Amino acid sequence: MEQLPTRKKVIETLFEKWTPEDKTELIPVSAALNRVLARDYAASCTIPVVRASCMDGVAVMSERFRDGIPDTSEWKNGEDFCRADTGDDFDDRYDAVIPIEAVTISDEGKLTIMPEVKVTSGMNIRPAGSTIRKGDPVAKKNRRLRPFDLSCLAMGNITEVEVYRKPRIAFLPTGNELVPLGAEVRRGNNIDSNSILAENLLLEMGAEPVMYPVTADCAEDTAASLDRALKEADVVVLNGGSSKGEEDINARLLEERGAALFHWVAAAPGKPLCAALIDNKPVINIPGPPVAVLYGMDWCIRAIVHRLLHVPMPKRQTIQGVLTEEIAAPPTMEILCMMDVDHTEEGYRVRQKPWKGGGSMADTLGAGAIYITELGVSSKQPGETVEVTLLRGEEDFL
């Protein structure tokens, strides 16, 4: 049997032949969570402008303390001292702050300073620029903006940022049998549940899903939808129709366009996946089964989205689990296994859910984790420990 191309090979070849176009836009910092900067940013202001007290206290002139605590009985608030709380600036005549705990101020405004207090110039004062200094780097190109990054940008008084546009990923479900969510399900119908899966996976990746209604299994309609999607999106995902059946129009369409790079890959479910480049845009046909969509979106579309976003793919939560049943797989294929995860006193126990036959598809999609079989390995035995990637937060299993 001929070795089909691996996921790695497909992505490498696609990235070799494809020249992604960088599209950026200017957006308010307040709307930039999880967006990726297209350039470095430096602070446009210095804070404190002059200085600030770093505690609640009173500001004084240190030179008057050269010989110990001076007589403060005649001192006037606003002349000889002033209140200076954390973050406050104060008149230039003062150069030190005594903590509020070390003084008392009477109702008449008379200041008394505890005898043990030592006062030196600059004491308890943060200098200009200690929060931020004009020109300080505040956020880096090609970094996903976290809440902390946004507050750094704000400290630097940056109001707008240039970010990569969210990659527009068109999703075109195809299939005569599909009816939209909420429709009556008649004999021979299936609900288009892949659209909601794909749309939400795309949202999580930081892409902008461009969702299309179901196209029937008809070559002309599918070609028309593809053309429209190629105008509107950066990447097109066709879904369904890629194996060997009469209705497998999508894969033929990509081949006819003369741009198919791969058809059939060493990854299942979804082995008949077809990858192409049309007008320098990746067009991927993912087979219809929900788990094929999950896998194809995960290894192929996710890589493409992150390439357009200029960020590495996020590492996801993994756990080490002991297998309770064998996982057998052809060593030439990377098989996605949907896994049940149990947390026991001895640690995690994991077991493959059947993805064909056995439990329902809904039960399969409700798996807690995924495991992908290794090339060159045909079996993992009960008792072996494997690393699985969680589909929910680990807290859901504890």
Add this chain to the structure above:
Amino acid sequence: MEQLPTRKKVIETLFEKWTPEDKTELIPVSAALNRVLARDYAASCTIPVVRASCMDGVAVMSERFRDGIPDTSEWKNGEDFCRADTGDDFDDRYDAVIPIEAVTISDEGKLTIMPEVKVTSGMNIRPAGSTIRKGDPVAKKNRRLRPFDLSCLAMGNITEVEVYRKPRIAFLPTGNELVPLGAEVRRGNNIDSNSILAENLLLEMGAEPVMYPVTADCAEDTAASLDRALKEADVVVLNGGSSKGEEDINARLLEERGAALFHWVAAAPGKPLCAALIDNKPVINIPGPPVAVLYGMDWCIRAIVHRLLHVPMPKRQTIQGVLTEEIAAPPTMEILCMMDVDHTEEGYRVRQKPWKGGGSMADTLGAGAIYITELGVSSKQPGETVEVTLLRGEEDFL
């Protein structure tokens, strides 16, 4: 020195005295990513309604194959057999599907079946309900909805779901020195960068931030803002003014309302945090420094939001890092340390960033991870391994 209440104690006491009100709403499944279900859901339809082919092939009558491959030279498409691709239903007279690879269909529609083919009733057919069966559980109460959950709900033809309303968390920045992002920064001014930090942390938690403009340090204005926020939100966060200075109106306000549960906690930065219950709503005053906001939002507000959402707090990505410098801390306090993280050939090396003095506040907020000192431990030595919680994805460090 008296032991201040720990974070754990503050949260426990608050949760003891507070009776959170469950508020739910009905929303479309398509808009329910990361929302939390307020009830269980079961499928409202069965798919396939009757059955479906599980491969691309031809549907036939198995009884004709009892004595081996029959003579198919006179068979007519649509009478004696029909095409049945993956997912297709077909006429009741057929009860088995032969894979397309095992037959040929001539241009005239004549079927030829390879001699080695064995045909049994039900072969390659998925029965009714193998995708989903009416009444099958599709999603559980008190679970955050992941893309896979949404597709399970869609498979069950559930169009709307009852979810907990996003907790409305009001954020009220206070301070005479604060100017909004984008304003000119004059001597004594500071930019309100905490609002953008808090707002985006709240969004990440799954809350609905209700943001207020800056209130000056004035008791009447602050009381009015608090009253308004108590009407509009489930939880109120005041920010600034909680230590001992003249402008520390917020903490006094909570104490005057007779509802303060705690003022001063064994957690820094942000030790003067003040927690109260007013009208059965948590009101938290978090001190002004950005790192105090980060910490207070993280241990206190996050716990409150997850309590309202009925889900455990997400476990975050952690790494084991070797300290390159000592971390010293009072053993009675849980100190938040902002950490630099370096990935080396020998693994991760971590080091505390100074949060007062030293680097700028912006630099401090740009830390890669946080570490919280343990109660009862006064020092961690260079060379010791500590677990730190990452503030970015691990992929950013590799």
